[in-house]
Amino acid sequence: MSLKNQPPAQTATTANANVQWGGRFAGGPSDIMQAINASISFDKALWKQDIAGSLAHAAMLAHVGIISKDDEAAIRKGLTEIGAEIAAGDFAFSEALEDIHMNIEARLSERVGEAGKRLHTARSRNDQVATDFRLWVRDAIDGLDQQVASLMRALAQRAQEHAADPMPGFTHLQTAQPVTFGHHLMAYVEMLARDRGRLADTRRRLNECPLGSAALAGTSFPIDRAMTAELLHFDRPTANSLDAVSDRDFALEYLSALSILAMHLSRMAEEIVIWCSSPFSFIRLSDAFTTGSSIMPQKRNPDAAELVRAKTGRINGSLIGLLTVMKGLPLAYAKDMQEDKEPVFAATDAAALCLAACDGMVRDMTANTRQMRALAGSGYSTATDIADWLVRVLKVPFRTAHHVTGRLVARAEAQNIGLAELTLAEMQAEEPGITQDIYSVLSVDASIASRTSLGGTAASNVMAQATRWLDALAGTPIPTKG
Numbered sequence: 159m160s161l162k163n164q165p166p167a168q169t170a171t172t173a174n175a176n177v178q179w180g181g182r183f184a185g186g187p188s189d190i191m192q193a194i195n196a197s198i199s200f201d202k203a204l205w206k207q208d209i210a211g212s213l214a215h216a217a218m219l220a221h222v223g224i225i226s227k228d229d230e231a232a233i234r235k236g237l238t239e240i241g242a243e244i245a246a247g248d249f250a251f252s253e254a255l256e257d258i259h260m261n262i263e264a265r266l267s268e269r270v271g272e273a274g275k276r277l278h279t280a281r282s283r284n285d286q287v288a289t290d291f292r293l294w295v296r297d298a299i300d301g302l303d304q305q306v307a308s309l310m311r312a313l314a315q316r317a318q319e320h321a322a323d324p325m326p327g328f329t330h331l332q333t334a335q336p337v338t339f340g341h342h343l344m345a346y347v348e349m350l351a352r353d354r355g356r357l358a359d360t361r362r363r364l365n366e367c368p369l370g371s372a373a374l375a376g377t378s379f380p381i382d383r384a385m386t387a388e389l390l391h392f393d394r395p396t397a398n399s400l401d402a403v404s405d406r407d408f409a410l411e412y413l414s415a416l417s418i419l420a421m422h423l424s425r426m427a428e429e430i431v432i433w434c435s436s437p438f439s440f441i442r443l444s445d446a447f448t449t450g451s452s453i454m455p456q457k458r459n460p461d462a463a464e465l466v467r468a469k470t471g472r473i474n475g476s477l478i479g480l481l482t483v484m485k486g487l488p489l490a491y492a493k494d495m496q497e498d499k500e501p502v503f504a505a506t507d508a509a510a511l512c513l514a515a516c517d518g519m520v521r522d523m524t525a526n527t528r529q530m531r532a533l534a535g536s537g538y539s540t541a542t543d544i545a546d547w548l549v550r551v552l553k554v555p556f557r558t559a560h561h562v563t564g565r566l567v568a569r570a571e572a573q574n575i576g577l578a579e580l581t582l583a584e585m586q587a588e589e590p591g592i593t594q595d596i597y598s599v600l601s602v603d604a605s606i607a608s609r610t611s612l613g614g615t616a617a618s619n620v621m622a623q624a625t626r627w628l629d630a631l632a633g634t635p636i637p638t639k640g
């Protein structure tokens with residue numbers, strides 16, 4: 159609604175007290191009260207979960223004899239028809255009815271009369287919304303989990319393809335040691351696997367059913383909470399009614415997991431931006447994931463990657479926003495908690511879009527393996543291999559070997575040449591024990607091939623890891639690392 163041209167504090171009219179709770183009210187809420195109070199504009203997203211929760215509640219009420227079988231049948235029919243109405247876009251959502259719970263319940267009474275009015279026995283909107291929202295977050299976790307798995311698969315496939323292709327490995331964004339492009343991509347697979355683990359943990363803790371906690375204290379009716387929990391595929395009912403209606407930990411854990419996931423995607427996006435900048439030219443993004451400049455015809459802009467990087471802000475903001483809503487709320491329910499949904503919906507949309515964009519970019523990108531190989535050997539990237547040779551062959555202590563190598567790098571740098579171009583005499587001037595054999599460790603390929611330690615960048619390791627993950631993602635159990 160628009161508040162434009164409204165008097166600032168419109169007074170209530172006596173005409174339209176709320177049909178659901180207006181019994182003790184002489185008048186209806188002001189427009190401003192209605193505007194600040196209503197959540198239907200966004201919580202209509204919970205309609206499927208709300209209907210599922212009500213169906214389970216009605217089945218339980220009938221099972222224990224609180225309502226008749228006939229009433230349950232009427233409720234079931236009515237709710238099913240309402241579901242069809244909403245799915246078809248034929249449902250008239252009303253702001254006066256505040257939220258999805260009262261919109262559906264009011265419509266049910268309209269459709270099936272008295273039976274509909276019995277549905278709210280032994281429950282409250284407080285346990286209802288807590289249940290609906292858990293169901294929604296559970297579905298969202300399942301959807302995002304599939305997307306994360308798909309991105310992991312895309313990365314592992316590209317890693318197999320580039321298991322032996324060198325690229326410069328960086329620390330401080332300074333060339334450090336050669337690695338393979340496949341190894342670099344597999345680093346993200348490990349990160350994303352932890353993200354899936356966090357989502358799975360969240361799901362496991364979330365999977366308790368608040369329904370039946372009622373407003374805050376439980377109910378005097380002989381309800382069967384185990385039955386509703388089971389019908390809604392929860393592991394068990396929640397144990398404390400006060401906690402059950404005031405707890406939003408599941409939403410916070412979910413947003414925390416999404417924030418960490420978004421941070422990973424943002425790092426990947428940042429690398430994509432760097433890699434496809436012309437000074438690097440490590441990769442080329444496909445036309446499908448690139449935009450042009452309206453003024454510079456030569457430009458290919460990685461907007462999708464930049465937006466993945468940026469949407470992290472929105473996801474982190476959702477977490478901070480909800481943490482701030484929840485801190486300091488006394489038990490049990492308070493209307494502040496209605497502000498829990500929008501951040502969760504927004505973060506879910508953003509995460510789903512970011513995952514899809516990363517998936518597309520990774521699957522479509524072309525690796526410029528010649529450029530990566532050329533740069534992999536620059537910046538004295540095999541200096542550590544000289545130090546390691548001195549330790550391994552001449553038994554020089556590593557710290558001494560590091561100094562000798564540093565002097566060799568300084569010599570090469572002074573002549574603007576690579577380490578492999580230093581003569582044996584120049585090498586021996588720094589360490590007389592050096593033999594021709596040292597040149598065997600100076601190539602990029604030799605450096606990479608030597609890194610066979612567990613988790614190291616040797617092509618054989620990368621191939622084994624990528625294959626292990628692809629097998630695991632295809633449904634076979636994940637073997638132990640190694």
Ligand code: ARG
Nearest residue numbers: 197201257283284287495496
């Ligand atoms: N729309 C409300 C919410 O999202 C539902 C619960 C309302 N409960 C209440 N006692 N007013 O939190």
